[in-house]
Amino acid sequence: MDVIRFRFDGRGIEAEQGQSIGAALIAAGYRSWRSTRRTGQPRGVFCGIGVCFDCLVTVNGSPNQRACLTEARHDDQVATQEGAGRDHLAG
């Protein structure tokens, strides 16, 4: 199985080729990578099938990517998402 590497909040993460970002983060020991808009509660994978949107991350500058469905790719820059993750749209 081929191994790829990506960055999560600046830290190196290894994943198997074809593995989702969410699966790779869980395998690396992470359980949450987003906070809710109003109360800032931590969220990670809940449904694991693309329905709940709890697992949103920012990937290569694009917010609102579902980590459970998004395939990890070599050299991706993945970041924790705060709130709605739409700061780049302001202004």
Ligand code: FES
């Ligand atoms: S965990 Fe529910 S959409 Fe990703």
